[in-house]
Amino acid sequence: MTKGPAREVLLPSGWLRAAWAVPSCVTAFVTTRVGGVSQPPYDSLNLGLHVGDVPESVQENRNRLMKVLPSGTQLQWLEQVHGTSVVDACADGCTRTGDAVYVDRPGLGGVVMTADCLPVFFASSDGRRAALAHAGWRGLLDGVLESTVARFPDVPAEIHAWLGPAIGPCHFEVGQEVLDAFVAAASLDREETRAAFVPTATAGKYLADIYRLARLRLRATGLLRVSGGGLCTVCESSQYFSYRRDGVTGRFASVVALLP
Helix, strand or coil, X not given: CCCCXXXXXXXXXXXXXXXXXXXXXXXXXXXXXXXXXXXXXXXXXXXXXXXXXXXXXXXXXHHHHHHHCCCXXXXXXXXXXXXXXXXXXXXXXXXXECCEEEECCCCEEEEEEECCCEEEEEEECCCCCEEEEEECHHHHHHCHHXXXXXXXXXXXXXXXXXXXXXXXXXXXXXXXXXXXXXXXXXXXXXXXXXXXXXXXXXXXXXXXXXXXXXXXXXXXXXXXXXEECCCCCXXXXXXXXXXXXXXXXXXXXXXXXXXX
């Protein structure tokens, strides 16, 4: 799979392509809220069927997503529950319950939908295997990233990760119980984990850096090739849906696929 001419899926303007050093047979990208048919407050490329949008509009938006991918590509959609289960991608069109998807066949891919939670992309160095995880703070704390890394037959040092758009440390306010839970769960680097939480002016409240927390959790597995991060879905209101900002809103998609 790593030989032959480079291939690259042509993305609509504004969509975000993963910037990582993996073979071109792995395509990985994030949609935005622009370019669909949904009406406010789901305007306009909402891809979530569970948020109260008109189902026909969501289906049209999903059709537009599929047209970006090579003909015949099948995507595994998930019913996300803020857990740690990793689903193997299948081509049967069935939605499965889980918060990560693993792909090891050309022509298959996976999707996670977010509106502040962190999407984390994974790929083996040879481009033969990929995965995608939905990491809200609960899933991150409980080990969804570790479960995803463990699904690969590769040693963690041979896996790449890329962090997609999520709520930034400028807006991700959490309570003392969240800080305490992450510090208690840290197998290594407890002081670095504590440093990912900056106290606010309100006692017992902190601004959490979900990107930094994800990097620490990945590093503890032995996965060191991590890129991405640094965006804020709350700040980028023209580009991304944000539940923290808007409450009732849509979902954008992160997609990883092995090209046929």
